Amino acid sequence: NQTQQLELFPEHRVTQMLFKEVKNAAELRRSAVDGQINGALVNPTMLVSPFQVLVAANKALHLQKIGKMKTRSLYSEIIFNLSPTNNISEAFKRFGISDGDESVMVVLVHSQDESQIVSDIAAKVDGLQVPVAEVSSLSDTAKIKKLYKVTPREEKCGTLEDAVICRMATKDVV
Amino acid sequence: MTQEKSLAAPHFLSNAVLIKQGAEARVYRTEFLGKPMIVKERFPKRYRHPALDEKLTHRRTVQEVRSILRCRKAGICAPVVYFVDYISHCIFLEEIMSSLTVRDHIASIQQSGSCKEQELEYIADRVGQILATMHDEDVIHGDLTTSNMLLRCGLEDGDMEDMVIIDFGLSYISALPEDKGVDLYVLEKAFLSTHPNTEALFERLLKTYAASSKKSSAVIKKLDEVPQLTLSRN
Numbered sequence: 001n002q003t004q005q006l007e008l009f010p011e012h013r014v015t016q017m018l019f020k021e022v023k024n025a026a027e028l029r030r031s032a033v034d035g036q037i038n039g040a041l042v043n044p045t046m047l048v049s050p051f052q053v054l055v056a057a058n059k060a061l062h063l064q065k066i067g068k069m070k071t072r073s074l075y076s077e078i079i080f081n082l083s084p085t086n087n088i089s090e091a092f093k094r095f096g097i098s099d100g101d102e103s104v105m106v107v108l109v110h111s112q113d114e115s116q117i118v119s120d121i122a123a124k125v126d127g128l129q130v131p132v133a134e135v136s137s138l139s140d141t142a143k144i145k146k147l148y149k150v151t152p153r154e155e156k157c158g159t160l161e162d163a164v165i166c167r168m169a170t171k172d173v174v
Numbered sequence: 175m176t177q178e179k180s181l182a183a184p185h186f187l188s189n190a191v192l193i194k195q196g197a198e199a200r201v202y203r204t205e206f207l208g209k210p211m212i213v214k215e216r217f218p219k220r221y222r223h224p225a226l227d228e229k230l231t232h233r234r235t236v237q238e239v240r241s242i243l244r245c246r247k248a249g250i251c252a253p254v255v256y257f258v259d260y261i262s263h264c265i266f267l268e269e270i271m272s273s274l275t276v277r278d279h280i281a282s283i284q285q286s287g288s289c290k291e292q293e294l295e296y297i298a299d300r301v302g303q304i305l306a307t308m309h310d311e312d313v314i315h316g317d318l319t320t321s322n323m324l325l326r327c328g329l330e331d332g333d334m335e336d337m338v339i340i341d342f343g344l345s346y347i348s349a350l351p352e353d354k355g356v357d358l359y360v361l362e363k364a365f366l367s368t369h370p371n372t373e374a375l376f377e378r379l380l381k382t383y384a385a386s387s388k389k390s391s392a393v394i395k396k397l398d399e400v401p402q403l404t405l406s407r408n
């Protein structure tokens with residue numbers, strides 16, 4: 001697991017867990033929809049890095065605090081924030097998990113001492129947990145570049161992650 | 175109404191290092207989400223009506239963020255935007271590490287001895303090209319100086335751009351040649367007063383700009399219409 005504290009919201013921690021060879025994606029997705037899993041289930045092939053998730057979580061908490069979330073829960077807001085567009089259903093389609101998926105990134109926001117919740121959710125996943133940093137090896141960069149409309153010109157100014165983060169951070173005003 | 179709900183950023187910044195106190199913003203250096211970052215915080219101007227001030231400050235923040243994104247998409251390096259707080263008007267930006275300003279670079283070339291002409295011309299050409307691209311994208315920087323251009327030192331990746339434009343605090347989007355002309359005029363004044371004996375160098379910069387921009391002739395015409403400038407050129 002990778003757990004990080006958010007500087008702006010010191011009472012919150014973000015935990016990311018990455019699973020490969022997942023056999024029960026459909027069941028997990030249903031549990032999340034039914035509210036039995038209190039976390040965001042993200043499609044790791046659309047992620048460039050764990051940092052991207054951290055940026056989305058920070059923004060979600062910020063919008064929650066000021067009452068300006070675009071979706072109904074903190075977890076759906078995290079998924080929405082990952083997307084470059086303001087289309088909510090498209091964000092879920094691309095960045096949420098689908099029934100046949102073989103890998104899942106589980107994202108949890110919790111207070112300091114909730115290791116029980118973290119391990120309870122981990123136990124629901126029928127798959128192989130791997131280090132979160134491995135998410136970069138699962139990235140579908142061609143698909144990511146297409147969805148975020150990243151051009152070769154822009155890649156001269158920085159990494160694909162830079163381009164993705166910039167889109168996420170500015171999508172509400174462009 | 176919502177202001178008091180968002181003390182998170184100001185609270186966080188109270189522990190950050192203040193690196194610049196400007197007339198309308200404070201600039202901090204800090205670490206955020208595990209990365210070194212620059213945070214630019216616009217503060218209220220007490221002499222303005224609060225509602226108007228809020229509106230203007232919000233607009234400036236939005237314009238700064240939009241200009242940065244538009245530049246990056248066009249291949250002009252500008253700091254990555256990581257997070258924007260439109261309540262406390264904070265922009266969290268990439269800190270450009272191990273860089274020096276074009277201002278310091280020019281000064282040190284001028285001080286050093288031999289074969290400086292070529293190095294200076296390289297810088298002038300780069301700036302001319304970048305501004306041409308920026309203006310072709312209709313981004314007006316608003317505060318062009320050689321201090322707002324950084325050079326990355328020791329880039330290993332030869333494909334990476336070496337010059338980074340910063341401080342889009344007064345920037346906006348406009349297609350008007352006069353806005354672009356004034357942008358260049360601001361740079362010319364700053365350039366010639368910062369760097370002695372660089373008239374020919376600045377002419378070269380403009381020439382490269384004109385050759386690189388698709389819409390430069392109307393801009394250069396406007397630049398020449400600024401009367402004081404016409405005087406100082408001839």
Ligand SMILES: Nc1ncnc2c1ncn2[C@@H]1O[C@H](COP(=O)(O)O)[C@@H](O)[C@H]1O
Pocket residue numbers: 193194196201212253267268269270271321322340341342
């Ligand atoms: N993204 C950045 N990376 C490194 N240094 C910066 C950055 N932004 C601003 N600075 C420094 O902070 C000073 C004030 O920032 P500004 O008000 O944006 O011009 C600049 O003159 C730079 O020396």
